[in-house]
Amino acid sequence: EPEVTQTPSHQVTQMGQEVILRCVPISNHLYFYWYRQILGQKVEFLVSFYNNEISEKSEIFDDQFSVERPDGSNFTLKIRSTKLEDSAMYFCASSEVSGSNRQYFGPGTRLTVT
Amino acid sequence: AQTVTQSQPEMSVQEAETVTLSCTYDTSESNYYLFWYKQPPSRQMILVIRQEAYKQQNATENRFSVNFQKAAKSFSLKISDSQLGDTAMYFCAFRLKTSYDKVIFGPGTSLSVIP
Numbered sequence: 001e002p003e004v005t006q007t008p009s010h011q012v013t014q015m016g017q018e019v020i021l022r023c024v025p026i027s028n029h030l031y032f033y034w035y036r037q038i039l040g041q042k043v044e045f046l047v048s049f050y051n052n053e054i055s056e057k058s059e060i061f062d063d064q065f066s067v068e069r070p071d072g073s074n075f076t077l078k079i080r081s082t083k084l085e086d087s088a089m090y091f092c093a094s095s096e097v098s099g100s101n102r103q104y105f106g107p108g109t110r111l112t113v114t
Numbered sequence: 115a116q117t118v119t120q121s122q123p124e125m126s127v128q129e130a131e132t133v134t135l136s137c138t139y140d141t142s143e144s145n146y147y148l149f150w151y152k153q154p155p156s157r158q159m160i161l162v163i164r165q166e167a168y169k170q171q172n173a174t175e176n177r178f179s180v181n182f183q184k185a186a187k188s189f190s191l192k193i194s195d196s197q198l199g200d201t202a203m204y205f206c207a208f209r210l211k212t213s214y215d216k217v218i219f220g221p222g223t224s225l226s227v228i229p
Contacts (some may be wrong), residue, residue: 105151
């Protein structure tokens, strides 16, 4: 079965630093998503992306966050100035078509902000 | 706003036995999808089973089945013949049919299968 991949698996950064989390969605998918899971809490939607534009974002996705599809294969989440509360597991997902039942999730990147 | 509730933070089941995980949701919409995702200790989330709200028949995938009660807004997951590999966090999730994007997750139930 096709898989979404994410790198790195674990990122440690100091507060105030910028981080970029990378995702390679499934090759024929057109819709991309980021979710966050703070330790011990539920998975929360951050943003969805289609045709080089954000299609929906949550209240969590403030000006510190940005997404990009720089080269047609990668899909990145950038946090400009990390805060302690950004420490979480970040999951990328992709789907073939909008409205598709199924979003395929990557294995996640654990971000630790110290 | 839509919400998903899972009232059992932790559950355990003996290997080969059957266990049922509860989920309730709240929405004023009538067209939506419901999902159960499994998140093993390796952390990758895997879709276990899905149900379309307009279908009355309960979805089944091998040992996994759901009891979908639309009027009660209940969507429980039954795992039959539990296996050690079923040990994982299970998330109930919801997506509106009109919303092409956002999946809303419940808080999860941690299931331990005991040998």
